[in-house]
Amino acid sequence: MKDKIPYYAVIFTSTQTDDTEGYSKIAEKMETLARQQEGFIGIESARNTIGITISYWESLDAIKNWKANTEHLFAQQKGREQWYNWYNVKICKVEREYEFLRPRSLKL
Amino acid sequence: MKDKIPYYAVIFTSTQTDDTEGYSKIAEKMETLARQQEGFIGIESARNTIGITISYWESLDAIKNWKANTEHLFAQQKGREQWYNWYNVKICKVEREYEFLRPRSLKL
Numbered sequence: 001m002k003d004k005i006p007y008y009a010v011i012f013t014s015t016q017t018d019d020t021e022g023y024s025k026i027a028e029k030m031e032t033l034a035r036q037q038e039g040f041i042g043i044e045s046a047r048n049t050i051g052i053t054i055s056y057w058e059s060l061d062a063i064k065n066w067k068a069n070t071e072h073l074f075a076q077q078k079g080r081e082q083w084y085n086w087y088n089v090k091i092c093k094v095e096r097e098y099e100f101l102r103p104r105s106l107k108l
Numbered sequence: 109m110k111d112k113i114p115y116y117a118v119i120f121t122s123t124q125t126d127d128t129e130g131y132s133k134i135a136e137k138m139e140t141l142a143r144q145q146e147g148f149i150g151i152e153s154a155r156n157t158i159g160i161t162i163s164y165w166e167s168l169d170a171i172k173n174w175k176a177n178t179e180h181l182f183a184q185q186k187g188r189e190q191w192y193n194w195y196n197v198k199i200c201k202v203e204r205e206y207e208f209l210r211p212r213s214l215k216l
């Protein structure tokens with residue numbers, strides 16, 4: 001996404017409670033919804049001990065709008081009430097980016 | 109780390125090859141070494157389909173120094189030769205941060 005620099009990243013890190021009932025369904029729904037937002041660029045997730053989800057946006061306004069989305073607000077509240085022991089949100093400006101892709105010939 | 113704003117995040121996302129021999133040991137060593145660098149703030153990792161490692165730094169100079177560290181350069185080369193099919197590095201300025209911590213009384 002180097003061609004979009006500068007753009008914004010929202011780093012969401014979290015630890016979950018034991019009560020994750022309903023989480024997967026809502027998480028999936030939120031990802032689908034996020035992808036439909038104006039200014040959305042991409043999303044990446046992984047979870048072991050902690051969960052890390054990073055969403056990428058064209059502007060701070062796009063992030064603000066997504067944070068204030070009605071269904072997303074409901075999910076955020078459910079998260080605080082039930083799914084998360086802790087979470088941290090960082091709003092970041094992506095200033096530089098580079099990438100490595102293994103050449104096909106070396107894949108053998 | 110809200111008190112350190114603005115600070116910097118290096119978002120390292122990757123997919124691995126089938127040949128991860130030696131990876132864990134070097135990854136652990138690199139984390140130990142990173143923690144000893146001037147300007148290091150913290151590190152967070154998770155891996156499922158993709159791996160996400162985010163390291164946090166006080167300045168762009170601290171990131172530059174860590175990137176040029178001799179042992180780290182060796183590990184980067186090994187990564188390209190053996191462990192990674194793909195990786196992407198984003199240098200980001202952390203501009204805002206907020207956190208949720210479940211109150212103890214609600215943990216029951």
